[in-house]
Amino acid sequence: MITKLLFRAGVDDVKAIEDLADRGMREAARDVLAAMGQAAVQPLLRELLRESSPVRPWEIEFVVTTKIGLAAYNEVLTALAQAMDQESRRRIGGVFTGFGAVERYVEALSHPSAHVRNYAAVGIQFARAVPLGRSPQPGQDLDSVIEALIPVLADPHPEVAQRVEWVLTMLGPGVIEPLRRIRRDGPGVLRARALTVLASVGGEQALSGHDLAAVERLIRIKVLGEQAIPLDTCSLSWVAVPGGDRMGIMEVLSLWDQRQCTFALGHSVVAHDSVDVPAYGRVYVTPQVDGWTLVLGPWCSPVDSERAGDVLRLVVELSRRYGQAQAYYFGEQGGGSGWLVAEAGQVVRRFFACWGDDEARFALGDPLLQETAWRTEMGLASSPGVESADDDPAEQWEDWAAYLAPELAQALGVSPFNLGPHTQVRGTGTIALTPYAREHGKPRTGAYRI
Structure with a gap:
C-alpha cells in the first residue's frame, strides 16, 4: 500500500x-x-x-x-x-x-x-x-x-x-x-x-x-615538405617492405585507383577502416620512411582469419622481389600481436600472441632471434616446449608477446608507431584500393583529417 x-x-x-x-x-x-x-x-x-x-x-x-x-x-x-x-x-x-x-x-x-x-x-x-x-x-x-x-x-x-x-x-x-x-x-x-x-x-x-578540386589542391600543397607523424591506432595492420619502390609494391599487391594523400589523411582513413568491423577495400601506402615503405589497413593483417592466407602469399612474393618483407598486426585493447617475416621468397616466421584459443594455428617457422632474446630477458625457456623453472612460462610469454608487434617491427626495420619529425621521408603517400574493392565495391568515403 x-x-x-x-x-x-x-x-x-x-x-x-x-x-x-x-x-x-x-x-x-x-x-x-x-x-x-x-x-x-x-x-x-x-x-x-x-x-x-x-x-x-x-x-x-x-x-x-x-x-x-x-x-x-x-x-x-x-x-x-x-x-x-x-x-x-x-x-x-x-x-x-x-x-x-x-x-x-x-x-x-x-x-x-x-x-x-x-x-x-x-x-x-x-x-x-x-x-x-x-x-x-x-x-x-x-x-x-x-x-x-x-x-x-x-x-x-x-x-x-x-x-x-x-x-x-x-x-x-x-x-x-x-x-x-x-x-x-x-x-x-x-x-x-x-x-x-x-x-x-x-x-x-x-x-x-x-569542393573536390579544392580538397585535392590542399592535399598537393600540404604534402610538400611534409613531416611524418606516428601512425598509431587502437588496432593496426601493416606490411613493411625495404626501399621506396611504391609502384612496384602496389603492382605486387594489385592495388589500384591510387590518390595522393598526407600522413594525417592516411592515418585518418586507416583509423576509420580499423574500427569495429575491419574494412578491406583500401590501404594507405606511405612515402619511403627511414628506408622502408609501409602499407597500412586491415587488409594487411597476417593473422586475420579471412586475410591470413592471402597476406602470407603476398608477403612471400614481396620478399622474393625485394629480399625481405614483413606484415604485422597490433591490437592495443586486448587484440594481441601478430607478425609475419619472409626472406628471399620463404617464410621465416609467423606468430600470433593473444588471449584467445586459436593463436597456435597461425604459427609457422622457428622463433626469431628477437623472440628468443625477449624470452631470455623474461627468464623463460629459450623456445616453446623447453622446460623452465616458471610455473607456466608459455602463458607468461603469450601475455607479454601480445604487446610486442610494434617493438619487433622497429627492431627489424621501422614501426609506424615511431614515425615523427625525426623520420627521413622521401616521396608522397597514397590511398589505394585493394582487390577486395573490385569484387565488393569501392568503400564508402567520409570526412577525414587532411
Whole structure:
C-alpha cells in the first residue's frame, strides 16, 4: 500500500519517490507521482541529483518523461540551465533528452544556455537519427529540423557547434541539398562545417566539383615538405617492405585507383577502416620512411582469419622481389600481436600472441632471434616446449608477446608507431584500393583529417 506524501521541514521529500526503489511499491508510486504532475518534478530532480539515492536514475526519468510527460518539460529545461556542474548537467540532460519532443528541442536550440542548446541537439539525435544508408521513417518531417540545426553550426560555444555537426551527419541524405546550398551561397561562417557534414553523409559524391578540386589542391600543397607523424591506432595492420619502390609494391599487391594523400589523411582513413568491423577495400601506402615503405589497413593483417592466407602469399612474393618483407598486426585493447617475416621468397616466421584459443594455428617457422632474446630477458625457456623453472612460462610469454608487434617491427626495420619529425621521408603517400574493392565495391568515403 502506497504511503501518504510527506513534506519534511527544509527538505522537499516525497515519500512516493523513495518507493520507486521498491519493486513491490513501484507501480503505485509511479501513479501517485503522475497524479501530482508538475508538483512532483522538482523533488524528483533533487532525488536524481542525490548521490546516495537508492532510486535508479532511469526510474526517475521514466516517471518524469512518460508518466508526467511534457507537463514536466519546462521544469526540466530550467533545471538543466541552472545546473552548476558537469555531473548534474549529465543527469538532468538524460531526463531532458528522454522526452522525445523534437519541436520543443528545436525551440531550445536558441536558448541562452549553451548546455541547453547542446542537450537539445542530443534530444533531436535520439529522436530522429537515421541508421547509416537508410531512409528516414515515413511521416518524419526532417526538413524543418535540418533547417533549424544548420545555423547552429556557427554556435559560439565549440561543444554545441561540434554536437550539431555530429547530429546533422545522423539525419540521413536530406541534409545534403541544404548544405550544398550553404557551400554555394554562404554564409561563410557555416561553410567549413557544412563541408565536413557533406563528406560524412555522402562522401565524395556529395561534394561539388569545385569542393573536390579544392580538397585535392590542399592535399598537393600540404604534402610538400611534409613531416611524418606516428601512425598509431587502437588496432593496426601493416606490411613493411625495404626501399621506396611504391609502384612496384602496389603492382605486387594489385592495388589500384591510387590518390595522393598526407600522413594525417592516411592515418585518418586507416583509423576509420580499423574500427569495429575491419574494412578491406583500401590501404594507405606511405612515402619511403627511414628506408622502408609501409602499407597500412586491415587488409594487411597476417593473422586475420579471412586475410591470413592471402597476406602470407603476398608477403612471400614481396620478399622474393625485394629480399625481405614483413606484415604485422597490433591490437592495443586486448587484440594481441601478430607478425609475419619472409626472406628471399620463404617464410621465416609467423606468430600470433593473444588471449584467445586459436593463436597456435597461425604459427609457422622457428622463433626469431628477437623472440628468443625477449624470452631470455623474461627468464623463460629459450623456445616453446623447453622446460623452465616458471610455473607456466608459455602463458607468461603469450601475455607479454601480445604487446610486442610494434617493438619487433622497429627492431627489424621501422614501426609506424615511431614515425615523427625525426623520420627521413622521401616521396608522397597514397590511398589505394585493394582487390577486395573490385569484387565488393569501392568503400564508402567520409570526412577525414587532411
